[in-house]
Amino acid sequence: MQPEELSRPTLASIAVAAGVSLPTVSKVVNGKLDVAPATRARVQRLLEEHNYVPVVRRRVEDLLVDVVFTALDSPWAVEILRGVTDVGLEVVVSPLSRRPGRDWVQSLLAGGRRGAIVVTPRLTPADQQALGRARLPVVVIDPVDMPGQDVPSVGATNWAGGLAATEHLVSLGHRRIAVVGGPEDYLCSRARIGGYRAALERAGLHVDASLVRHGDFRLDGGYDRARELLRLPDPPTAIFGGSDEQAFGIIEAARVSGLAVPDDLSVVGFDDLPMARWSSPPLTTVRQPLADMGRMAGRMLHRLIHGDALDTNRVELATHLVLRASTGAPRS
Amino acid sequence: MQPEELSRPTLASIAVAAGVSLPTVSKVVNGKLDVAPATRARVQRLLEEHNYVPVVRRRVEDLLVDVVFTALDSPWAVEILRGVTDVGLEVVVSPLSRRPGRDWVQSLLAGGRRGAIVVTPRLTPADQQALGRARLPVVVIDPVDMPGQDVPSVGATNWAGGLAATEHLVSLGHRRIAVVGGPEDYLCSRARIGGYRAALERAGLHVDASLVRHGDFRLDGGYDRARELLRLPDPPTAIFGGSDEQAFGIIEAARVSGLAVPDDLSVVGFDDLPMARWSSPPLTTVRQPLADMGRMAGRMLHRLIHGDALDTNRVELATHLVLRASTGAPRS
DNA sequence: CTGAAAGCGCTTACAG
DNA sequence: CTGAAAGCGCTTACAG
Numbered sequence: 195m196q197p198e199e200l201s202r203p204t205l206a207s208i209a210v211a212a213g214v215s216l217p218t219v220s221k222v223v224n225g226k227l228d229v230a231p232a233t234r235a236r237v238q239r240l241l242e243e244h245n246y247v248p249v250v251r252r253r254v255e256d257l258l259v260d261v262v263f264t265a266l267d268s269p270w271a272v273e274i275l276r277g278v279t280d281v282g283l284e285v286v287v288s289p290l291s292r293r294p295g296r297d298w299v300q301s302l303l304a305g306g307r308r309g310a311i312v313v314t315p316r317l318t319p320a321d322q323q324a325l326g327r328a329r330l331p332v333v334v335i336d337p338v339d340m341p342g343q344d345v346p347s348v349g350a351t352n353w354a355g356g357l358a359a360t361e362h363l364v365s366l367g368h369r370r371i372a373v374v375g376g377p378e379d380y381l382c383s384r385a386r387i388g389g390y391r392a393a394l395e396r397a398g399l400h401v402d403a404s405l406v407r408h409g410d411f412r413l414d415g416g417y418d419r420a421r422e423l424l425r426l427p428d429p430p431t432a433i434f435g436g437s438d439e440q441a442f443g444i445i446e447a448a449r450v451s452g453l454a455v456p457d458d459l460s461v462v463g464f465d466d467l468p469m470a471r472w473s474s475p476p477l478t479t480v481r482q483p484l485a486d487m488g489r490m491a492g493r494m495l496h497r498l499i500h501g502d503a504l505d506t507n508r509v510e511l512a513t514h515l516v517l518r519a520s521t522g523a524p525r526s
Numbered sequence: 527m528q529p530e531e532l533s534r535p536t537l538a539s540i541a542v543a544a545g546v547s548l549p550t551v552s553k554v555v556n557g558k559l560d561v562a563p564a565t566r567a568r569v570q571r572l573l574e575e576h577n578y579v580p581v582v583r584r585r586v587e588d589l590l591v592d593v594v595f596t597a598l599d600s601p602w603a604v605e606i607l608r609g610v611t612d613v614g615l616e617v618v619v620s621p622l623s624r625r626p627g628r629d630w631v632q633s634l635l636a637g638g639r640r641g642a643i644v645v646t647p648r649l650t651p652a653d654q655q656a657l658g659r660a661r662l663p664v665v666v667i668d669p670v671d672m673p674g675q676d677v678p679s680v681g682a683t684n685w686a687g688g689l690a691a692t693e694h695l696v697s698l699g700h701r702r703i704a705v706v707g708g709p710e711d712y713l714c715s716r717a718r719i720g721g722y723r724a725a726l727e728r729a730g731l732h733v734d735a736s737l738v739r740h741g742d743f744r745l746d747g748g749y750d751r752a753r754e755l756l757r758l759p760d761p762p763t764a765i766f767g768g769s770d771e772q773a774f775g776i777i778e779a780a781r782v783s784g785l786a787v788p789d790d791l792s793v794v795g796f797d798d799l800p801m802a803r804w805s806s807p808p809l810t811t812v813r814q815p816l817a818d819m820g821r822m823a824g825r826m827l828h829r830l831i832h833g834d835a836l837d838t839n840r841v842e843l844a845t846h847l848v849l850r851a852s853t854g855a856p857r858s
Numbered sequence: 859c860t861g862a863a864a865g866c867g868c869t870t871a872c873a874g
Numbered sequence: 875c876t877g878a879a880a881g882c883g884c885t886t887a888c889a890g
Contacts, residue, residue, distance in 0.1 A: 205884065206883075214860080217884095217886085218861070220884065220885060229859070245635065245662075256637060258637075266608045269604065269800070272599075276599065285618060286619075287619055288611065304579070442804035442805075446807075449806050455806075469801045472745055472778070473806060536868085537868065547878080550876065550877070552868065553876095580868075
């Protein structure tokens with residue numbers, strides 16, 4: 195350990211140490227070409243030795259951006275992060291502690307952030323207005339409520355995904371098909387259940403209200419709702435799980451009920467998290483391209499930061515059914 | 527949308543707009559108290575309207591820190607992130623693209639970073655030297671190789687974990703116990719297998735070299751090694767999986783081989799990722815406190831940033847066995 | 859190539 | 875409370 199200097203190095207102090215003028219040091223720091231190689235080398239060495247860092251940061255090049263999660267507790271989060279970091283943004287991860295109002299925007303600007311991506315937020319109309327006025331570009335991923343027209347947002351085709359999942363079960367021969375959605379007021383959950391209903395209606399099947407339940411998108415919600423459904427006098431032969439995590443809970447509920455998946459109960463998830471491949475049996479699920487959604491949000495933010503217009507404020511990326519081993523024909 | 531101004535607002539331009547002097551605006555920006563309320567309010571409003579951001583950033587308060595992952599593709603990552611963000615650091619997530627040498631350190635300093643946490647890196651002695659010289663505090667989590675004495679690092683008690691997992695299987699009555707480790711040269715994997723050997727020896731059991739295999743810590747490694755093990759003339763009745771992901775692969779290998787877990791094969795993992803609870807059956811595993819490791823690394827970095835000394839450069843957090851449903855007595 | 863000089867955005871005593 | 879003045883860290887023509 196070298197002894198610490200009393201004060202941070204400045205261009206002036208480095209200039210003195212190198213025996214050159216201050217502007218010369220400035221040129222070396224900024225990579226200007228009109229400096230003699232020997233001089234440059236000497237100054238460079240001193241800059242490194244003293245660990246010089248300029249006080250004034252040029253903020254034009256760096257694309258520091260906040261990605262705000264309501265909770266950093268889901269495998270969801272990594273997938274989205276992967277996408278956002280892919281497009282050349284420097285990503286600061288932060289939990290959402292405040293409403294996204296004026297204070298929040300000011301703190302972002304003060305921290306040198308060029309924009310923000312907010313994941314699954316619950317934005318009041320007032321919040322949305324605040325973001326609109328902020329002049330700091332913000333893109334929203336999968337908002338809980340329908341976003342205002344002027345809030346750029348990225349989502350997935352949840353309705354189409356719910357439709358595909360349910361049609362798959364119908365095509366296997368299932369007639370008693372249940373669904374466990376997420377919280378009732380979530381936009382994405384309502385859309386998935388909407389797709390479920392549409393598939394049943396198209397197949398000429400009655401929508402039995404007792405087969406439509408709501409969890410919290412987490413494991414326990416799936417487990418508890420599935421236990422209830424399996425205790426019904428006329429239990430379902432298939433359950434659309436609303437999320438992968440809920441589907442895992444449903445599979446576990448089947449196991450403790452002595453039912454085999456898929457022989458006694460078919461289960462479909464939604465998300466296609468990496469561990470959908472890991473479950474036993476591997477999970478049939480609706481793939482939601484989370485990393486692509488992150489990438490798309492990142493690219494939109496990139497454009498906004500550079501003052502370019504967006505083609506559209508609302509993007510929905512396609513979902514598609516991934517067939518694995520958790521679904522099959524019902525026992526005849 | 528208001529029309530964009532041609533140039534960014536400065537204290538001077540705001541002062542003109544507000545009809546006050548430049549120093550007064552400076553005081554408002556910096557929260558000094560000697561400004562009349564009415565003046566403050568007027569200036570404040572103009573600052574917000576023009577979205578004023580100072581060119582010179584005070585960097586003393588903000589604790590912007592890089593967390594570097596070799597790959598952002600594991601649920602591992604979120605757990606560690608959760609811990610680091612918990613201790614009041616602002617975390618920039620970045621993939622490791624360069625060797626952690628001088629260029630890397632310079633780019634961190636230029637980006638205003640106050641330090642860095644590097645997760646599971648493979649650090650050559652040269653890299654470690656470079657970090658030592660850098661004067662930028664760096665803490666390492668779970669390095670692949672034995673870290674040098676002067677590199678602050680956080681790990682888990684891998685040997686003790688391997689011991690506990692294997693002793694648990696021995697106590698259930700298993701005698702043919704296999705292990706699937708990670709890559710052979712990984713420090714953490716060697717320690718876990720060391721614990722496995724110690725447990726067998728303590729129980730007076732022979733260590734059969736054909737029951738010690740190496741995967742890549744990923745699902746497929748566990749699956750492939752388990753298929754090999756289960757095809758052995760005298761197959762194991764229990765497998766210590768080396769990581770949760772590998773354990774999931776082992777469970778799946780058992781399923782496709784027509785073996786029930788835990789009745790025909792007991793499986794123990796290592797990590798206790800959130801989805802260890804989600805597997806079917808829920809996974810008995812060795813808990814590695816990833817979020818705590820992140821928190822610890824964050825706190826160490828905090829101290830280093832503030833120039834405080836560390837109590838010790840190497841911290842190992844305790845692992846412990848979590849009993850769930852994937853282990854049981856062997857069929858007699 | 860080098861550096862004296864002007865200038866920019868900002869902060870900080872300090873006089874009123 | 876307010877702001878003229880000095881000063882700090884830096885950049886940018888531009889003269890040599």
